[in-house]
Amino acid sequence: MKNIRLLYINLILGTILMACEYNVENEDVKVDDQCEAEVSYSNTLSPLINVNCMPCHNGDGSYPLAPDLRTYGAVESLAGLIKEVTQSRRMPKNGNLTNAEISAIKCWVDQGAMNN
Template sequence: MLSSCGDDPSVDCSMVNVSVGATSTISNCPDATGTVTVTASGGSGNFEYSLDGTNFQTDAVFMNVGGGDYTVVVRDGDGCSANTDVTVEATSDITFTSTSTAAGCGGDTGSITIMASGGDGNYEYSLDDGDFQAANQFNNVSNGLHAVTIRDGNNCETAGEGYVLSGISYAGEVATIISTYCAVSGCHVASEPRPDFAIFANVQTFAAEIKSRTQSRNMPRGSSLTDEQIAAIACWVDDGALDN
């Protein structure tokens, strides 16, 4: 909250304690249905309120406010003022799903395709807060989680996430690591009081723990994995520990 001086030279606004706060409700895009409610105290006389610093009103509640960031200004009867920032969140009926092609473990040759619905149907797409584009496919995308934003012709937006798979195969890569280093005598086999990693369902159930322990090099016991093997396990787990 910042205070500033008024137009009356006889009043020292630096000695006037005008305080302001603001709360908001959600606006439904594309309709401006949000509200901003301002609270003010201190100062002298009746308060006036503004969302743009130029147009003031005597009502402390602003109706029909669109989504966005606003600077609320309040001034008292002597022109002494204070301001604070408030954000009106906007909701949209745009929804989306995404599909991807594999990028490789730690690679950047994947693609992600966005399928949107709702809104006015005229979509633009942004990946990782980059520029918006008309095409719903992004190429040369790295393996991992990405921020997705869809905007329609009414400037309504919906944000979410999409995941680009690494394409690591359990059968082709991870299974050999597990069977060689973990599903061995004295460790994760049927005769031991530990999950039997010869059974895929057990590996899948404990996938997150396997990733964590191999990355911290607490697993496997008595031997160590290469960086490539550790990365392969992590990528497979991050892809959803698929039975592939």
């Protein structure tokens, strides 16, 4: 009897897990995981941060623990951490980046976080 209950619990958990896996966003932008194209700070990174991170990382004190990301210097000095928190999808808090955007951040950091 106990085993049958366990079996049902496993079936339900399995179904939930599978439902989550199929819930992957469809991307129309191609994800360049090999980082073949150079990612530009001014054309790609800065606008991406302005839209997705500025609500909290604007240094106005509303989110005192959120580092100010308004300048290239600030973003560059936190590049490794920014890559990490977007790869793990911890950031943006209350938001979402597409796989292509996450990949662009990773590539920009791996290419040396240039002011390009």
